[in-house]
Every structure is written in C-alpha cells, then in structure tokens.
C-alpha cells in the first residue's frame with residue numbers, strides 16, 4: 571500500500587513568538603505530496619497555527635482525562651480549542667522524565683482521538699535493551715501495550731525512536747531500521763489485521779539533511795519525527811524535501 575509520507579518536527583521546550591518566522595518559512599516550503607507538521611510547546615500553539623497556513627500544528631503531550639483536578643496539565647479539548655490538529659504521545663523523554671507507562675500512553679492516545687486530534691505514538695528501546703538483543707521484543711511489547719482502541723491509520727501514526735539515537739547524532743543502520751519497522755508492522759498485523767497497512771510508521775532519532783534520504787528510503791519507513799533539525803527552516807526543509815523526492 572502507498573502511504574503518504576509524514577514529516578513531523580518536535581520542538582520540545584524550544585520556541586518563543588520570536589521563532590514564528592521559522593514556522594512561516596517551513597510552511598511556505600511545504601511540498602504537495604508530503605504531510606508536514608510541527609509539534610510546538612503548548613504556549614506557542616495558537617500563534618503557530620496562525621503562522622502555519624495549511625501546515626498542521628501539534629502538541630507534544632496531552633492529558634488522558636477530559637478535565638479535572640490535574641494542575642498544570644492540558645486536555646485534548648484545550649488543544650483543539652488552541653487550534654492543534656495532532657499530538658505526540660509517549661515520547662521517550664516523557665516516559666523517562668514523567669514516568670509515563672504504556673497504559674497511560676494508550677489512554678492519552680484514546681483521549682486525543684475522542685477529541686478529534688491525530689496522534690503520533692512514540693516507542694523505542696534504550697541502548698542497554700539494544701545491546702542485550704532485546705530491542706525488537708521491547709518495542710513490539712510497547713506497541714501492543716500502548717496501541718489505542720480503534721487504532722487506524724486515518725488518525726494514528728507510530729514513531730520508532732531508539733532512545734539512544736535521540737539528540738545524540740547516532741542512528742541505527744538502515745538494516746536495523748528496516749528490520750524494526752518490519753517487526754512493528756508485523757505486530758500491528760497481529761493486533762489489528764488489515765488496518766496495519768494504512769498505519770504510517772515514522773523513524774525518529776538524529777534525522778538530518780544528510781541522512782534523511784537513506785533513512786526515509788528504508789522499507790516500511792513512512793516518514794520522520796525530527797527534533798533538533800526541525801527548529802529552523804534551513805535544517806528542516808531539506809528533510810521534508812527528501813521525503814517529497816521519495817514520494
């Protein structure tokens with residue numbers, strides 16, 4: 571099945587109104603045959619939506635409850651009201667720093683979908699798990715335990731992000747990327763049958779202009795989730811263009 575590539579940026583805890591020019595420049599360069607998105611801090615969503623034109627603006631997290639006594643948290647309905655069209659869930663930095671579990675990640679994805687958001691659900695192994703030969707088992711177990719009910723490629727994408735590749739400049743070999751994406755696809759087939767073919771599986775971890783074509787060209791790689799290299803148009807646009815060239 572032909573899956574349209576999705577290239578999403580994760581600005582993490584970067585981005586003030588002074589940076590909206592980058593949002594404008596990225597959206598102006600968006601090709602027709604690729605989906606592009608930027609996941610910005612909560613505080614920047616509304617103004618990034620205004621700057622982004624047709625490009626999708628997303629959040630980096632959402633709370634699993636629709637409302638309630640959760641000081642400092644943001645619900646899916648609030649994200650929708652701010653103009654967001656998607657959210658990340660289960661990023662490894664949140665799994666590590668905020669101790670998010672697979673069950674919580676699943677509940678967050680379900681809450682986001684209920685409110686009408688697209689979701690990018692992140693999974694990935696640590697270096698210790700890879701070195702001990704457990705990478706595929708760990709990642710496919712994360713997929714099984716965090717996949718939301720009713721998972722469908724219309725609103726859900728997965729992002730395979732090896733924890734040791736995030737922000738380090740290190741990437742897995744193309745063979746390892748293809749093998750992991752194949753294992754994730756196989757697990758999805760087991761879990762949701764034919765719907766697995768519609769689901770985009772993004773690769774994330776130190777993607778840049780120099781390695782984007784090779785990583786995006788791997789079997790079963792349907793796009794990229796990009797951190798550091800998404801902060802400026804001069805670094806992010808070449809990655810989007812590499813995806814566009816692959817169709």
Ligand code: PEP
Pocket residue numbers: 580731735736737738774775776777795796797798799
């Ligand atoms: C990320 O944080 O999702 C990410 C992939 O970061 P980087 O591209 O900087 O490795």
